[in-house]
Amino acid sequence: MAFLSKLKDRLFKSSSRLEEGLDAIVEDGGEEISETQSEAPAEASEKTETPQAPPSPEPPAAEVAPAAIEPEPRVEPTAAAPKVPEKPVEKPSLLGRLTGRQPAKPVIKRTLDDDMLEQLEELLIASDMGVDTALRVTANIAEGRFGKKVSTEEIKQILSDEVARIMETVAKPLPLYPQTPQVVLVVGVNGSGKTTTIGKLASQFKDAGKSVVIAAGDTFRAAAVEQLQVWGDRAGVPVLTAPEGSDPASLAFDAMTKAQEMGADLLMIDTAGRLQNRQDLMEELAKIVRVIRKKDETAPHNTLLVLDATTGQNALSQVETFQKLADVSGLVMTKLDGTAKGGVLVALADKFGLPIHAIGVGEKIDDLAPFDPHDFAQALTGVEKT
Numbered sequence: 001m002a003f004l005s006k007l008k009d010r011l012f013k014s015s016s017r018l019e020e021g022l023d024a025i026v027e028d029g030g031e032e033i034s035e036t037q038s039e040a041p042a043e044a045s046e047k048t049e050t051p052q053a054p055p056s057p058e059p060p061a062a063e064v065a066p067a068a069i070e071p072e073p074r075v076e077p078t079a080a081a082p083k084v085p086e087k088p089v090e091k092p093s094l095l096g097r098l099t100g101r102q103p104a105k106p107v108i109k110r111t112l113d114d115d116m117l118e119q120l121e122e123l124l125i126a127s128d129m130g131v132d133t134a135l136r137v138t139a140n141i142a143e144g145r146f147g148k149k150v151s152t153e154e155i156k157q158i159l160s161d162e163v164a165r166i167m168e169t170v171a172k173p174l175p176l177y178p179q180t181p182q183v184v185l186v187v188g189v190n191g192s193g194k195t196t197t198i199g200k201l202a203s204q205f206k207d208a209g210k211s212v213v214i215a216a217g218d219t220f221r222a223a224a225v226e227q228l229q230v231w232g233d234r235a236g237v238p239v240l241t242a243p244e245g246s247d248p249a250s251l252a253f254d255a256m257t258k259a260q261e262m263g264a265d266l267l268m269i270d271t272a273g274r275l276q277n278r279q280d281l282m283e284e285l286a287k288i289v290r291v292i293r294k295k296d297e298t299a300p301h302n303t304l305l306v307l308d309a310t311t312g313q314n315a316l317s318q319v320e321t322f323q324k325l326a327d328v329s330g331l332v333m334t335k336l337d338g339t340a341k342g343g344v345l346v347a348l349a350d351k352f353g354l355p356i357h358a359i360g361v362g363e364k365i366d367d368l369a370p371f372d373p374h375d376f377a378q379a380l381t382g383v384e385k386t
C-alpha cells in the first residue's frame with residue numbers, strides 16, 4: 001500500500017530504531033532453527049488473537065476525514081541504474097528434487113523469558129512509549145506466550161498488533177456538526193505546527209466543499225499572523241486579522257460575526273502558544289471562549305491541541321498543561337516524518353485516550369493524513385504489509 005510505504009519511509013527513524021532493536025533482542029540469546037523444525041509460531045498458540053477491528057463502517061455523513069496522502073508513483077529502476085549481479089541459482093539437493101521440498105531456511109528464534117521481556121521493555125521506553133505503556137505492552141506480549149520461542153518477524157507482528165489495539169480507540173477524524181459555523185479553537189505551544197496544521201486542514205475542508213474562515217488569534221506576533229495569511233492564501237481561505245497587540249478575544253468575536261454573516265461552515269481560531277506565562281494564556285483562552293459563547297453558547301465545538309512529535313515525552317506534559325488551560329477535545333500530532341520519537345503517540349493514546357484526528361508528515365499542504373492505527377503500528381514496528 002503506497003500510503004503505508006510513504007508513512008514508513010517518513011517514520012523511518014522510529015521504525016528502524018524499533019526494528020533494529022527487535023532484531024538485536026531476538027539474535028541475542030536466540031538460536032537458529034530451520035523452518036521445518038520450528039514449532040508453531042507463538043502468535044498462533046495460546047494467545048487469543050488480538051481482535052482486529054471489523055472493517056470500519058463508512059464514517060457517518062457528519063464526519064469528514066482529512067484526505068489521505070496521495071499514493072506515491074512507483075519508482076522503477078532506470079536503465080542507467082547499475083546492474084546488480086544475478087545470484088547464482090542454488091540447485092536443490094537430490095532428495096529435495098525427489099520430494100519437491102525446498103531446503104529449510106534457518107530462522108532465529110528466542111525463548112520469550114524474563115530477560116527478553118526486560119530488553120523489550122527497555123527498547124520500548126527508548127522508543128518514547130513511556131514507562132507505564134512499555135510495561136503494559138510487554139505484559140500483554142508475555143500473556144499466553146511466556147516460555148515460547150519467537151522469531152523477529154513474530155515479535156514485530158505481536159508488537160504491531162498490541163500498538164494497533166491501543167491506537168484503535170483514539171483514531172477518529174475531526175467530527176463535523178450540522179451547526180454552522182463550527183468553531184475550532186486551535187491550541188499548542190509555539191512552533192508545534194498550529195499554523196501549518198490550520199492551513200492544511202482548511203485546504204482539506206475546502207476541497208471537501210466546506211467554506212472555511214481562519215482567525216489569526218495570536219495577535220502578539222506579527223510574524224505568526226503573516227504566516228497564517230500565507231497558509232490562508234495557499235488554501236484559498238480568508239484569514240481575519242487584527243492589529244498587532246490587539247485583544248485576541250475581540251478578534252475572535254469579530255471573526256465569529258463575520259463567519260456567521262458569510263454562512264461559513266467552519267471557523268478555525270489560531271491562538272497564542274506562550275507557555276512562559278500560563279496565567280495570562282489561561283485568561284486569554286478563557287476570554288476567547290467567553291466572547292464566542294455570546295454568539296453561540298455551544299462554541300467552541302472542538303479544541304484541537306497540536307503537538308510536535310519531535311518533543312517526545314514532553315508531549316505528555318503539554319497535554320496535561322493544555323487540559324488545564326482549555327477543554328482539549330482532540331489532538332493533531334505533527335512532524336512524525338523523520339523523528340525517532342513516534343512511539344510517544346502510543347503513550348499519549350494509552351495515557352489520555354484523546355482522539356487523534358490527524359498526523360502531520362511534512363511541511364506541504366497535503367502532508368496531513370488521517371490517523372490510521374494499523375498503518376501506524378506497522379510502520380512503527382517495521383512489519384511488512386502483506
Ligand SMILES: Nc1nc2c(ncn2[C@@H]2O[C@H](COP(=O)(O)OP(=O)(O)OP(=O)(O)O)[C@@H](O)[C@H]2O)c(=O)[nH]1
Pocket residue numbers: 188189190191192193194195196197218224227272273334335336337359360361362363367
Ligand atoms: N517536517 C515537518 N515540519 C512541520 C510539520 N508541521 C509543521 N512543521 C514545521 O514546523 C515549523 C513550525 O510550524 P508552525 O505551523 O509555524 O508552528 P506554530 O505552532 O504555528 O508556531 P508559532 O507560529 O510560533 O506559534 C514550521 O517550520 C513548519 O514548516 C510536519 O508535519 N512535518
